[in-house]
Amino acid sequence: MSPVLSVCDLKKSFGGIVAVDGVSFDVNEGEILGIIGPNGSGKSTLFNCILGQLQPSGGEVRLDGRPVTGMRPCDLNRLGVSRTFQLLQVFPQLTVRENLILAGQEHKGTMLSRLIGRRDAGLSVAADQMLGFFRLDHLADEPAGGLSYGQQKLLDAAMAFMAGPRLALLDEPAGGVNLTMLASLRDRLKAINTEQGSTFVVIEHNMEFVMALCHRILVLAEGRIIAQGDPAQVRRDPNVIEAYLGH
């Protein structure tokens, strides 16, 4: 079986700074892969290159064996790859439900059907289910900008799952979320992974969260993979200890 996502020798430099320096890895169906590394190790840049927000300087990205290097983010998203960003990204003036409808509406029909068709693009039920799943149902009609930070973070994640993606790339989903919310977020992600067989790649600084959630972990430092393996292996790896404590 071919991997869902396959990254081969990906490179990205900004002027003289090499942010991603020949990274290769595969992500298998149903896997939760964690990516950790010190600040500035190229994690977010790697995501941006995989997802078309940035054009990689070299290398290849394949989705289900098909080359998608440099494809536009909206086209990739419609192929079933969704993401969240490191900084919170919801639409503050839309209601919580409308944020979710927006996240799904471009995945079916045509521009014309979206103009003359139903206002909710037939997604109200799905949106409310997703809200129930993330325990945000009591906030459905509130403007997203009025939610607490943790709630917005949950909404942000919910939006990434609205279109039932094959692959979701989450950039620091736990950043700034309190402990109660964090447990709830981890449960939700695990549930989606087991129930829908969705595949995840997660960038995260919160070690406890990563160790509890991920099946396999990559460690990035200065744009290269310095270690990989299951959580216990990575924890013991001398290279990892060096990268985190060495400077």
Place this chain on the structure above:
Amino acid sequence: MRRGRGLLAGIVLALAAAFLIAAPFGFKPYGIFILSMWAVMTIAAIGLNLTLGYAGQISLAQAAFVGIGAYITAYLTTKGWPFWTTYLIGGVSCFAIGWLLGYPALRVQHHYLAFVTLAFNTLIYLVFRNEEWLTGGIYGITKIPRPDVLGWSMDSPREFYYFCLAHLALVSLATWWLIRSPWGRAFVALRENPMRALSLGVDTRRYTLMAFALGAALGGISGALYAPLVQFVDPTPFALGLSLNLLLMVVVGGSGYLFGPFLGAIVAVLLPEWLRFTQGFYLMGYALLVMILMVFCPAGLLGLVDRLFKPAAKAARGTVAARPDAAAQSDSAR
């Protein structure tokens, strides 16, 4: 609470509609002319509100589209073409030119985009003024006929006023439909956070171009009504001043509110007429009023109404109106 607001809004709308329908019976022809001009300018402002208020793409070229619509209608109807044909040509041409003008917006944003569109407005103005063989230059085009509707002549001021009002009603209805549809949601997403929208499958390129094209088409329709209303077109009204005025209408009325342009156009078209009694001071008074409004309520008149009725909306609406750079962090990705 929500139902109460809806009911109140319904009553206000019904009263406004009744006033607009009854108004010509209480006004002299000049008053009716000014009201017709209000309706025509509101249509252009509704177009700009789509582009700027909903989709967040700044344009200082709306006057150019009003001009293009007006000149096409003026030129062709004086050559004997039927009004509705020229009306369609005006709208469709502006849609196409607006689409093309949208391309720079895919690369630049905010004040850079403002300058690109400003240059376009100036270019079109120069074409109107200098291409005498086509536009009549500074002498313009005169004796523009007013249309018939199913054999019923729209010649008198009152009939033409109703003609403009009917257009305004149809345009409002169509816009209302559009902004409630998934398109409206995608436009708002484009304004608030283009990078996130793109990552959710929203084809921001297509929606940006569409926002420009639709806004421009409404400008063209406004122009197609302007020409038979004034029955004379020359380059002066379509200079940059009108674009700024239309921008003022959108912002003062409440950018991103469906009925914002209606109020904005009252401020920009009717208020100066009412302030005439102050003679030389009216421009100063007018400027002062607008400045006070913008300082205390950057979300415009409807933003003020929203704030009075819904304290919770204050944070969400007010800050975004005052800080349009909220989405700027994502520009580098476009």
